[in-house]
C-alpha cells in the first residue's frame with residue numbers, strides 16, 4: 001500500500017473533545033451550502049458589531065457586474081474585535097508571546113498591554129497625519145510592533161500594506177508606489193538567525209524611487225546606527241513618549257478596506273490583493289477556531305511571517321479575534337540549531353503548531369535527534385500550509401514531531417481567499433497524508449477541464465470555487481479590471497484558483513500545484529515573469545525564461561535560462577552576478593538556484609517560448625520532450641539538453 005492510500009482515523013479522545021465531529025461537520029456544511037444567508041447571518045454574530053448588519057450576502061461574479069459584498073450595512077472595528085472586547089474578562093491573559101531570534105529573549109504581552117500599545121501606536125499615526133482610508137506601508141521584522149502597527153491602522157481605519165522584510169528596496173518601492181502610500185513604518189534592522197537585515201537602509205533606497213513618501217516611522221530594534229533624515233524620519237520611541245494610551249476605535253463599514261497585500265501572479269507585476277473588514281474577520285476567526293480546534297487557554301503558534309497572508313490571518317487577526325494566545329517568532333527554525341522550534345514549543349507549552357512543508361523538509365534533513373531530545377508533550381495539533389506536503393514529510397511530521405498523537409491539518413488556501421478553504425477539521429476528518437481533504441463551511445470546490453466543463457466524481461482538473469465566501473478578496477487595488485481578468489475570465493461565473501487538483505473516491509481534494517506560470521519556492525509564491533523581468537533588466541542579458549523544478553527542501557527551485565547579448569560569455573562569475581542581481585531586484589527568496597546560459601530559447605514560429613520544453617529539461621526529463629516540430633529553431637533544444645544544470 002502506498003502512502004497515498006493510508007488513512008489516519010480521528011483519534012477517539014480527540015473526537016470526543018473536539019468542537020466539531022464528523023456528524024456536525026456534515027450538518028453544518030450542508031446548511032452553509034443550502035442557505036448561505038442564514039448560515040453566515042448566524043455566524044457573523046461571532047464578532048462584535050457597532051451596527052448590526054441586516055444584509056448578509058450580496059455577490060455577483062458575472063462579468064458585467066462583478067461585485068462582492070458581505071454584511072454590507074453592518075459596522076465594526078477590527079482592532080476593537082481583536083482587543084477591546086476581550087478586556088472585560090481577559091485583560092490579564094497573554095495575547096502575544098513574542099520569542100526573539102536570540103533564544104534568551106522573549107516577552108509576554110497581555111490584552112491590557114496590547115490595548116495600551118496599539119492605542120498609543122494609533123495616536124502616533126494620527127499625529128503624523130494618517131487618516132481613515134490612507135495607505136500605510138509596513139516593512140517590519142517579526143517584532144511585536146508589527147502587530148501593533150497592523151492593529152493601530154485597523155483602529156483608525158487606515159489600510160495597511162505589509163511588505164515582507166525579505167523583499168529588496170526595489171520591490172518595496174514598487175509596492176509603495178502602486179498603493180501611493182505616504183507613510184512607511186520600518187525598523188533600524190531586522191534580525192534572523194543572528195544576521196542583521198538593513199531595513200532602514202532599504203527604505204532609504206526605496207523612497208528614492210517612490211514618490212510622495214512624507215514620513216517614515218522607525219522602530220529601534222537592534223540599536224545599530226542608521227541615518228535619519230530630519231523632518232521625514234521619526235523614531236517610534238520618541239514619537240510615542242507621553243502619547244495618550246487610549247484611542248477610540250473608528251466604526252468601519254463592513255466593506256471598508258482593511259489591508260492590501262501584494263502577491264505574485266502569472267503575468268506582470270504583483271497584484272495588490274484587497275481585503276475588507278467584516279467578511280474577512282468573520283472568515284479568519286471562524287476558520288482559526290474550527291480548523292485548529294481552538295479552545296480558550298490553548299497556546300497557539302503559527303511560524304509564518306506577518307509579511308505573508310498566513311501571518312495576517314493566523315498570527316494576528318484570526319487568533320486575536322478569538323482571544324487566543326498567539327506566539328510570534330522572530331527567528332528561523334535552524335538557529336541556534338535545528339531543535340529551535342521544539343525548544344520553543346517546550347518553553348511556552350505550545351498546544352497548536354502551524355508551519356510550512358519546506359520547514360518540515362529542512363528539519364527532516366537534519367535528523368530525528370534534534371526533535372527527539374525535546375519533550376513536545378504540550379502539542380495537541382499540527383498544521384501545514386503554503387504548498388503541497390509530500391507524504392514522506394507528512395509522516396515524519398506526524399510520527400517524529402507529533403509522536404503519532406497529533407492530527408495534522410493540511411490547509412489549502414491563498415492570499416486571495418483570506419483564510420483556509422480546504423482542510424481537515426481535526427475532530428471530524430480522517431486524514432490522508434498529502435491531501436487537504438474536504439472543504440470548509442460555505443466552500444464549493446469544483447474541478448473543471450480546460451474548456452470549463454465541470455468534472456464529476458473521482459477525477460483531476462483545474463480547481464475553481466463556484467460561489468463566494470465572506471473572506472474572499474474584493475478587488476485588485478486600483479485595478480478592478482485585473483481582478484476580473486485574473487480570476488473570473490478563464491471560467492466565467494467561477495473563481496479560478498490557478499491550482500490543479502485531484503479528487504478521489506472519498507471526495508477528498510489533493511492539490512497538485514499551480515497550473516499557471518507561478519512557482520512555489522519554500523511556500524512563497526513567485527511569478528516566473530517577475531524573475532524574468534529582473535534578469536532582463538541586467539545590461540548583459542537579452543532574454544530570460546524562468547521555470548520551476550522539483551527541489552528536495554524548497555518544493556520548487558528556480559531555474560533560469562539566460563540568453564546574453566552578443567559578444568558576452570556565460571562565465572561562472574557572470575552566473576553569480578546574475579543571482580546577486582535578482583536578489584537585489586526582488587529579494588533573496590527570488591534567487592535563482594540554477595542559471596543556464598542559452599544561445600537561444602525554444603520558441604514557436606509565433607515567438608512564444610515553449611515553457612513545457614524548458615520545464616522538462618530543467619527536470620532532466622528530456623527524453624520525452626513531446627512534439628518539437630512546431631519550433632522555429634529545433635536545434636536550440638540540443639544545446640539546452642547538452643548544457644542542462646540538473647544532470648542526474
Ligand code: 6R9
Nearest residue numbers: 385386387388410411412413414415511525
Ligand atoms: C496561504 C498561502 C497560495 C498557493 C496556492 C497553492 C499553494 C497553499 C497549500 C498549497 C497545496 C496546501 N498552497 N497551501 N498547495 N496544499 N495546503 O500559501 O497563500 O502565498 O497566496 O499561496 O500556495 O498553489 O495557490 P499564497
